[in-house]
Amino acid sequence: GLAFDEPEWIDLAARAFRFVEENMIRDGRLHHAWREGKLQHLAMAADLAFMADAALALHEATFAPRYLDAAQSFIGQLDSHYADATNGGYFFTADDAPGLIIRTRTVYDDAIPSANGVLPGILTRLAFLTGDHSYLAKADSIIRAFAGELQRNIFPLGSYIESFETRLRPIQIVLAGDTGEIEPLRRAIYALALPNRIVSHLPKNASLPQSHPAFGKGKVDGKPTAYVCVGETCSLPVTTPEQLNEELRMMRRQH
The missing domain is CATH 3.40.30 (Glutaredoxin)
Incomplete structure (x- = not known):
């Protein structure tokens, strides 16, 4: 919408964001799926990362403070329920998601970008927009946690590399x-x-x-x-x- 001077596109994005806020958050937690009024499954880490990214995009488009608050709320959910305190980065699923045998964490992009790939860039933007540099420490922790993957297989790391560029030279x-x-x-x-x-x-x-x-x-x-x-x-x-x-x-x- 900003790039092509199409304000209607920004309005559509805001409507989609508002729908998620009003229909897919229960008890302060984002969920993964909604259909015909039925809400299912706690969010995956990528869901929260993408919603934080969407909030920052809408903040840039509108300068409305509420979107900055929303981005921080989604990151707060990640920190509370998805963070790997031992190795850094974030698990794919929440710590209270039912029926889990094992919790995985990865930085590889597949059909969609990886949460750990996009989050360093999101956290960097949040840090400079809010003045809260604790977000930079979180971004750096993710970058360090997966730095070794660059030597193993660079091809699925597009999001991680782009985020690293944002962290290094915003x-x-x-x-x-x-x-x-x-x-x-x-x-x-x-x-x-x-x-x-x-x-x-x-x-x-x-x-x-x-x-x-x-x-x-x-x-x-x-x-x-x-x-x-x-x-x-x-x-x-x-x-x-x-x-x-x-x-x-x-x-x-x-x-």
Whole structure:
């Protein structure tokens, strides 16, 4: 929806997300399947990872805080019921799922991406959006837990490698200004492929987490302003879509 300027697609995504929230969560736990009003089976780890990812995508599309809260809730369920405290990463099934003989954990993608493959990237984005760097420690734990798999078989590790790229070199983009006035700058972001981007909105009277490299920055000369940050370094403020596009292209070449 953002990339192709199709707001109806974003609305459809929000409706699908709301359906899951209203129909597939019982007693604070996401479930795996719903049909004709019947809810079955506790969620698999991938279900929670994908819902957290969807929440972050909707937060980026709408800047609505509730989606950031939802993403943290799904990660909280993973931490409470799926985490492998001994070896790192997350098990495929919950610790209280019925009828289990053994609980498996893997980083290999198959018909769908692996939860342990996508989660380091999700956790990295959560860390920078919330300022809670405990999420980075969790991302690093997953990366370390499965690092040896790179030497064994790299082919099913696409999600893991992409997540590692996001953890290693996230490109943080801050848009300062009211929602309507930042739209030209925002569209410039989605003219490029930047899978490791993390987009933050800084409206009037708001502030970024103190740990953010753009903390304390804002609009320049009353104009909507963007900052592009890698590591602890941010670009000079840019106020036109053309400047932002060029800055992002330069960052992509360098990183």
